Amino acid sequence: MARRKNRLSLFSLNGGQALIIALAMTGMMWLAAHRVAAGTMTIGDFVLINAFMIQLFLPLNFLGFVYREIKGSMANIEKMLQLLDVRPSVNDKPQAPELQPNEASIAFRDVSFHYRPDREILRGVSFTIDSGEKVAVVGASGAGKSTLVKLLFRFYDLSGGSITIGGVDISEVSKHSLRRAIGIVPQDTVLFNDTVLENVRYGDPEASDTEVLEAIRLAHLNGFISQLPDGHQTMVGERGLKLSGGEKQRVAIARTILKRSPILVFDEATSSLDSKSEQAILKALKEVAKGHTSLVIAHRLSTIIDADKIVVLDQGQVVEQGTHDQLLAQRGHYAELWYTQQKEQQKAIAS
Ligand SMILES: Nc1ncnc2c1ncn2[C@@H]1O[C@H](COP(=O)(O)OP(=O)(O)O)[C@@H](O)[C@H]1O
Ligand SMILES: [Mg+2]
Structure with missing residues (x-):
């Protein structure tokens, strides 16, 4: 259950993230290219904007990675807690003595x-x-x-x-x-x-x-x-x-x-x-x-x-x-x- 929820949330996260980044990139490059064409910006500015964007988006991507890791670990922790909850069906009596098998019949x-x-x-x-x-x-x-x-x-x-x-x-x-x-x-x-x-x-x-x-x-x-x-x-x-x-x-x-x-x-x-x-x-x-x-x-x-x-x-x-x-x-x-x-x-x- 947790695993499936994890998959779904990862899917929307990755998909959304990729979409936003792609749109933003295109938009900014398009604007910058426009300015260069109009003569209000130099090619150097264009490269500068590109470099800034890469610096900005890489950490954003990393944030997504951390989020994914945390989600995955949560699913594992949930599983572990479920296992810890399992009670043995056969229990010792309170203060049960040790078996002393001096005679193993x-x-x-x-x-x-x-x-x-x-x-x-x-x-x-x-x-x-x-x-x-x-x-x-x-x-x-x-x-x-x-x-x-x-x-x-x-x-x-x-x-x-x-x-x-x-x-x-x-x-x-x-x-x-x-x-x-x-x-x-x-x-x-x-x-x-x-x-x-x-x-x-x-x-x-x-x-x-x-x-x-x-x-x-x-x-x-x-x-x-x-x-x-x-x-x-x-x-x-x-x-x-x-x-x-x-x-x-x-x-x-x-x-x-x-x-x-x-x-x-x-x-x-x-x-x-x-x-x-x-x-x-x-x-x-x-x-x-x-x-x-x-x-x-x-x-x-x-x-x-x-x-x-x-x-x-x-x-x-x-x-x-x-x-x-x-x-x-x-x-x-x-x-x-x-x-x-x-x-x-x-x-x-x-x-
Ligand atoms: N954990 C279990 N839950 C339900 N039925 C079981 C389980 N283990 C074995 N059985 C059933 O108990 C019967 C005896 O199994 P078993 O003692 O393994 O037979 P054998 O070792 O003589 O081949 C089988 O019909 C098997 O289907
Ligand atoms: Mg058998």
Whole structure:
């Protein structure tokens, strides 16, 4: 709104200014030329008038420029004030204590959730992740897997049930301490237009260079970085434009390693990758996940066979849970998904 008003006022200002100046110039030059022709003025006077006018109009033009700048800044200030007015939808309770994750077990109990009241996304979701375990959540796209992660991060409040970490309800502790306890490798990583090194350091801004380099090594990024023109001082470009999906993902993993949080979450960290990058990343992930409680959301089931527990989500409900072998034996949803993916893979290899 402000931007449009700004454009309109600029348009009338620039247009009006140009018109007035042009008219005045023409008028004065015309008068002066007339006098010269009549012999009452010399050519020197004519040049003098011209010089005076230029001296007069240049500052006038500058005034217009200043006005434009001020208007533009006003529009930006208005936008900023609007942003400052946005209140978070999820608030800490007054004097909420810090989460002390000495025991990083997670429990979803009868969790219900909707973004909008007319459409339930999760219905009575219950499962637990014991400390140090790796639990996978699988299911069709739109089943609500990423929503589970958002709820664990407390981006939204539940409409029913509870989520606890180490037995403590996450809505009772400060958001800050909750989010510090969870490291996430998201589906699409956001990078800043800075060096690779600084992008990794974002996981823990206080980390020393040695710590950052160690994280880079653990994330198997070394090989890639040594090929870059400026090594780890290479700029990644706007939004990490100059990195491939797999490379960005590994930067995200390095960040998470650096953050050293007791709980790790991977939201389809490898689904957008070819199988070679996937293998490299899976190897990195396995090392990182050692000794951590981890929640893995996976599209390709072959990546989570070794999970301690697999939770199958369908349209916001848990339909099955158990280990890979148990679920295959049940011949239910999971078994069906598994055989479909196996067939697809064989087709891909054959073709
Ligand atoms: N911010 C949002 N507002 C409204 N609906 C949403 C929002 N985010 C996701 N959804 C809906 O919730 C459902 C579950 O989404 P999501 O948890 O991302 O699924 P998954 O990760 O399993 O593919 C989808 O149908 C999606 O359209
Ligand atoms: Mg998702």
